[in-house]
Amino acid sequence: MTGSENLVEVRDLKVHFPIKRGVVFDKVVGHVKAVDGVDLSIPRGRTYGLVGESGCGKSTLGRALLQLTPPTGGEVRFDGVDLTRLSAGRLRSMRRRMQMIFQDPMSSLDPRQNVESILTEGLQAHGIGGSRDERRRIIGETLDAVGLPRWALSRYPHEFSGGQRQRIGIARALVLGPELIVADEPVSALDVSIQAQVVNLLDELQERLGLTYLVIAHDLAVVRHISDVVGVMYLGALVEEASGDQLYREPMHPYTRALMSAVPVPDPDVEDQRERILLSGDLPSPANPPSGCRFHTRCPWAQPTRCADERPVLRQIGGSKVACHFAERIASGELRPHRVTAEVVRPADEGDAPGVVSAPSEPGSYV
């Protein structure tokens, strides 16, 4: 233990996947820059929510954090130790302390194993629980913690509902006594009525066990209430970092503003009056990202200077960290969105959104 406040510290993390062509010799013709220079920290016992549209690199970042995908560059410090420099043996022994929960428990659980075998496998692999009785005790406590009955032990994954299967996935991670859990879209495969139960379970477990979470979601509403900090990702990089409430109240980055303007507001008067920012153009390819600010090709506020040739870094502005050269002037209203890439319309005038703006579902539905 280093006693550091942050359990996880990521510095300039990069994951570039080679694009190979050729029949006989694989020739590398380029790279998909799935994660391209990310810095983030997660204090012990806290939750970092990572949001962004499909393909922006969230899962790759989560996997690289656990070294399930080897980073191309940068550092991942876990409890003060840089995981990118560990030998395979030391990394294996660290793995028990960092576990992952997946989106679709059906595809991550072996259908031929019953629950007892699924939970025992990890314990045996990591040499936890000396005797069969001891392992049964640990497994029993874990089942209680995730709200599954003891009879579940002899059953197979297909015998459970989606929500119960996700509880098995959580139990499989929890049984090893981890400190960090990376939850990759933990509720997006579940019915809305079940989503809140699983989010609340994660919350309760954190409180009881002091767990640290990275929760990945494409929907800000899922992470808003359980996250201490939310990071918004676009094309392999973070564009904004703030508390969930701050992001809803005062999104600073143009991309976050576009995301937030797509969230329906329950009050019809507010809903009628507020501006909607509709992005045009497709998400650029991470194999060939735009120069300068990655978002400038779709940004309603893009300026002729800096945006196309100078990559902005995350910097503190009020209660948020924002990677935008012009964030202050946009926030003050001095810079107005231009119509080439944005339409600011009243909902009554609205047609189909021309661009890809992922619309989170109703805010506030997770508490």
Ligand SMILES: Nc1ncnc2c1ncn2[C@@H]1O[C@H](COP(=O)(O)OP(=O)(O)OP(=O)(O)O)[C@@H](O)[C@H]1O
């Ligand atoms: N093993 C791989 N080899 C090559 N490219 C990959 C690999 N894994 C991911 N990618 C690419 O990296 C980019 C980021 O993918 P990633 O799955 O991390 O995004 P994401 O934000 O989690 O999206 P989703 O929510 O759809 O999973 C995508 O363009 C994806 O096609």
